[in-house]
Amino acid sequence: MHAEPHADAAPARASTTRLYEVASRVREEVLDIHRSFAPLRTVLGEVGLLALNASVACARLGQAGRTFATVARDLHSTSLDLSSRIDDVEGAFHEAARLVVVWTLAEGQAESFRAAVAAIQARNGRPANMKGLPLWTAEAGARWRSRAVDTRVTEPERLLARLLLAEREKMLGAMFELTYLIGGLERHVDRIRWAAVRQTRYLRVLASIERAHLNDQAGAVDAVVAAMESLDQRISALEEAARDRVLGLTLHTRAFERAQSADS
Amino acid sequence: MRTQTIFDDGVRRWVVFGRDPSRAQQVIDTNQYLVLHEGKGMLLDPGGVEIFPPYVAALTAEVALSDVESIFASHQDPDVISSLSLWRAVRPEVLCYASWCWTGFIAHFGGGHAPIPIPDEGGPLPLGSSRDLRSIPAHYCHSSGNLHVWDPRAKILFSGDMGAALVPNGAPLFVEDFAEHIKYMEGFHKRWMPSNRAKNAWVKRVRALNPELIAPQHGSIFRGADVGRFLDWMEGLQVGSAVP
Numbered sequence A: 001m002h003a004e005p006h007a008d009a010a011p012a013r014a015s016t017t018r019l020y021e022v023a024s025r026v027r028e029e030v031l032d033i034h035r036s037f038a039p040l041r042t043v044l045g046e047v048g049l050l051a052l053n054a055s056v057a058c059a060r061l062g063q064a065g066r067t068f069a070t071v072a073r074d075l076h077s078t079s080l081d082l083s084s085r086i087d088d089v090e091g092a093f094h095e096a097a098r099l100v101v102v103w104t105l106a107e108g109q110a111e112s113f114r115a116a117v118a119a120i121q122a123r124n125g126r127p128a129n130m131k132g133l134p135l136w137t138a139e140a141g142a143r144w145r146s147r148a149v150d151t152r153v154t155e156p157e158r159l160l161a162r163l164l165l166a167e168r169e170k171m172l173g174a175m176f177e178l179t180y181l182i183g184g185l186e187r188h189v190d191r192i193r194w195a196a197v198r199q200t201r202y203l204r205v206l207a208s209i210e211r212a213h214l215n216d217q218a219g220a221v222d223a224v225v226a227a228m229e230s231l232d233q234r235i236s237a238l239e240e241a242a243r244d245r246v247l248g249l250t251l252h253t254r255a256f257e258r259a260q261s262a263d264s
Numbered sequence B: 001m002r003t004q005t006i007f008d009d010g011v012r013r014w015v016v017f018g019r020d021p022s023r024a025q026q027v028i029d030t031n032q033y034l035v036l037h038e039g040k041g042m043l044l045d046p047g048g049v050e051i052f053p054p055y056v057a058a059l060t061a062e063v064a065l066s067d068v069e070s071i072f073a074s075h076q077d078p079d080v081i082s083s084l085s086l087w088r089a090v091r092p093e094v095l096c097y098a099s100w101c102w103t104g105f106i107a108h109f110g111g112g113h114a115p116i117p118i119p120d121e122g123g124p125l126p127l128g129s130s131r132d133l134r135s136i137p138a139h140y141c142h143s144s145g146n147l148h149v150w151d152p153r154a155k156i157l158f159s160g161d162m163g164a165a166l167v168p169n170g171a172p173l174f175v176e177d178f179a180e181h182i183k184y185m186e187g188f189h190k191r192w193m194p195s196n197r198a199k200n201a202w203v204k205r206v207r208a209l210n211p212e213l214i215a216p217q218h219g220s221i222f223r224g225a226d227v228g229r230f231l232d233w234m235e236g237l238q239v240g241s242a243v244p
């Protein structure tokens, strides 16, 4: 965990710093987290395929396979259901990636404008008096706003101050949006995890029960049941891996919410 | 214990057991349902330890124990499923289904193993050769992991504690005067149901199913026009009364 805000800092500034720290960690992790959910898509494809195999096995069994067909049908609707949920999450991750880019670009631009102001000040033999104050702080915002209309400084400095402020707005906007997005994402991902684990497990149990009813006539069904078992194990392993990720996200989001309420 | 068939098309049959005059008075009255498909049975909320003896006696007049395939628990309450270990003792092969929320808790009632965990979305409940019975979500109505059973063939919804009424001894099996019946269920729903949002979602889901009977675990069964009356009444009710 990062250090608590300095005791000597002003409270408003301390919580904004905290806010920025938390959001920065979210930014670093968002792409990484996205990658870690990619195997879900693969597993999902297998659920769909398995549903197809199960239907084929049922069709081969004719009348005897009629009962097993319920499992196949539910497996199919489970895979569709999970697929649409994963679509939602992927959409959200794409949006998150876009916000990360907007934020990072804006931050870079703003830093360049600030460096340009410092260079002008150095050229004119004045001390670089706007250095060292983090851009995201309210205090920095206020100082640059007054700089932008300060007639005692040169026109290029005022222009650069205005440009810097515009980039700062973009940067903060993207940062807030990203963190809200992550808050919603956490719930989405959580639902997928639970649904994937519990729905497939329930169907796996039903499949074994159905298999027991079929006695020896149903070799084709055995392959389906075995595949469901291995799928169940793999989804469980994925779920465990995802749990840590989601926990990390949750901690960040909660910290962000806390910092935000301290800030307001 | 009284026994009455509430649906029978020659293949599927629903039987309700309850209104036991010899019941110990400290025990809340419950309805036990048996669903039969071509003679194979599933017990819905088989009840507590106290009513096990009269229930077994009444049940075996309708179905052989060896034909009881499964038990469904709508939630974890003692009046729903505390008899589980006794059922496992008389019928070791019986399958028990319950919400994943409660399997580890229900295992405390004994019987050696936890129920099969049903996901939040519900799912099929095999019975005999039939595969049309389904558990459907009724979470927070009243338990956090709550499921009801929908039978599309009989158009019966087993609704657990939704629609439950604390009726006096000798009350009719079916609701006869809805306005009169409200007083037996109002207090129960206001206090035992925690969430207006969950309750309204349930009403919406049940309306879409369009059941002919709503069969609760306590009190009288709703049929025909009383189904709609009950859903309308439920929709208008403010629940969660213990929080001012």
Ligand SMILES: [Fe+2]
Binding pocket: B075, B077, B142, B161
């Ligand atoms: Fe209950």
Ligand SMILES: [Fe+2]
Binding pocket: B077, B079, B080, B160, B161, B164, B217, B218
């Ligand atoms: Fe109950």
